[in-house]
Amino acid sequence: MTIRKKKSAQASHVTKGDVLDDLGLSRAEALEAKVKADLWKDLVSHIESLHLSQKELAGRLGIHQPDVSNLLTGKISRFSAGMLIHYAVKLELGVQVKLTAAKTRKGHTIQASIPPRQKSRSLAA
Template sequence: MTDSQRFNSVWDALGDTPEQTENLKLRAELMTQIREYVESLNVTQKEAATRLGLTQPRLNDLLRGRLDRFSLDMLVNVLARAGKHVNVTVVDDVA
């Protein structure tokens, strides 16, 4: 039996490196914004996908939170198609 590892957050557990952890957090936040936008449209997934320049299966992957299938660039582009602007704020680590 091995000792359990403890993590500060689920992102720390998922990421192999601090860089990967930050990337996962950012992609998850952008995906959440896209999901909220799609839900606000009150249209079918197919219609929402068309508006966002995606296929319906690709949008479904996004709505299901499949982080590994989307880059930051792709998510920023989808948000731009939704008429959204992504603002980046860089802060020092609090440790």
């Protein structure tokens, strides 16, 4: 009987430490992917706290149940950042988008915020 030793695993790819860089995305594409991932993560975290069925969530978001399934399973390539923001607002979440000038240029910070809607209060007479 011959016993063969397993070859040690060798790295077939050296990474730069950032998966978006490794994919060869432009800076703009990488930023968009990061923004979408962050929006998705926070949105799904909130959705999980609501304990809704997919059917109930579909009704609140105004989308079909298969789209809810895609959203919850992380198929974010099927959703634009704008769609994720739209869903967040429908679930009464506040959204903040912050743009800053490049470090090499002087400029102002532009910030757009949409706070969550406040529940209307009835005033007792």
